Every structure is written in structure tokens, then in C-alpha cells.
Amino acid sequence: MQFNHYLNFQGETEVAFNFYKSVFGGEFSHFQKYTDLADAQIAEHEKDYVLHVSLPINAFTELMGSDTSEQFCAQNSAPFIKGNNHYISINLDASEQAEAKRLFDALSVNGQVEMPLEKTFWGAIYGAFTDQFGVKWMINCQLEDH
Template sequence: MQLNHYLNFQGETEAAFNFYKSVFGGEFALMKRYSELPDAQVSGKEKDYILHVSLPINGFTVLMGSDTTDQFCAQTQIPFTKGNNHYISINLDASEQAEAKRLFDALSVNGQIEMPLEKTFWGALYGAFTDQFGVKWMVNCQLEAM
């Protein structure tokens, strides 16, 4: 299991991560845009928003992030708030599916589920929630190579 920081922005992810890259060095492990989504239904300005970016910081830490969209905020009923745009991301491999479910279920007790733990188009079990103490979490159990 690996714990990483996951940051959300609203249209500033690319600029923010280019800045972080200039500070920490290295190369992006992955950068995908909303326009690359199957059946992408985003506004013209949002098609170039970042769906996901990963910047390895060292052998143990990856800084990750994405842009939120107006549609996503409306669906989850969670407005984007600059400064409150941080998640702890729990990353597990395919052999740890049961642990992913256990952690999701245990940590989300009395919290607010943003997205239930379910299989995604990127080949993972993924879910997100805010725990009972207001901490935002993501659980990503990668089942297939990206």
C-alpha cells in the first residue's frame, strides 16, 4: 500500500504541476486530459482540463492531481473550494482488492461517499469519500496496467 497526496484544482492543474515539476524535478509519469475520456461530455473550456497527472517525487511518494469540472461538482453536490482541494490517496495493487474494500468501508463509516468503490474505465477499483472528521480520501486498487 502507498499513501500519496492528491490535489484538485479548477483549470489550474497543468500550471500547478508544471510549477511543482520545476521545484521537485523529474518527469510526469502520466498526464491525461478530459478530452481523452471515452464519451467525454465536458464543456469546450474543460476538454483541455487535466483528468489525472502523476509526478513521482521520490521512490516512495507521488504527487497526483486533477481538475474538477462544473458537472462533477454538480453531481457530487460538493463545490470546489480553493484551499480545501486535497485528498489522501490510498493506492493498492490487484492482489489487495479485499483490503481496498475493507479500508473504503471502514474509513467511510459516518462519512459522505463521493463516489462508491467500483470498477472504473481506467481498470481500477476506485472510490472517494470524506470521512466523519472531514478528511477527504481516495481508494484506488489498480487491476489492469494503465
């Protein structure tokens, strides 16, 4: 199991992560924009937004992030607020699916689920929620290489 920090922005992810890369060094292990998806359902002015970026900091930590779209914020009744754009991301291997479900179910009790834990297009089961104390979490259990 690995804990990482996940940052959301609204159109500033690429600039922010290039800055973080200049500070921490290294190369992105993953960088994908919404335009890389053939069927992206996103507003024209958001087509160049970052879908996901990962910057390894050391052998145990990655700084990750993405741009939130207006549509995503509207669907989840969670407006983007600069300064409240941070998640704790728990990343598990395919062999830990039961643990991913246990953690999601336990941590989200009395909280608000943004995305239920379910299979995704990037080959994982994933879910996001705010716990009862206002802490934002993501659970990502990679099922296949992507």
C-alpha cells in the same frame, strides 16, 4: 500499499504541476486530459482540463492531481473550494482488492461517499469519500496496467 497526496484544481492543474515539476524535478509518470477521452461528457470550456497527472517525488511518493469539472461538483454536491482541494490517496495492487474494500468501508463510516468503490475505465476499483472528521480520501486499487 502507498499513500499519496491528491490535489484538485479548477483549470489550473497543468500550470500547478509544471510548477511542482520545476521545484521537485523529474518527469510526469502519467498525464492525461479530458480531450484524450473519446466520449468525455464535459463542458466545452473544460475540454482542456487535466483528467489525471502523477509526478513521482521519490521511490515512495507521487504527487497527483486533476481538474474538477463543474458537472462533477454538481453531481456530488461538493463545490470546488480553493484550499479544500486535497485528498489522501491510498493506492493498492490488484492482489489487495479485499483490503481496498475493507479500508473504504471502515474509513467512510459516518462520512459522506462521493463515489462508491467500483470498477473504473482506467482499470481499477476506485472510490472517494469524506470521512466523519472532514478528511477527504481516495481508494484506488489498480486491477490492470493502464
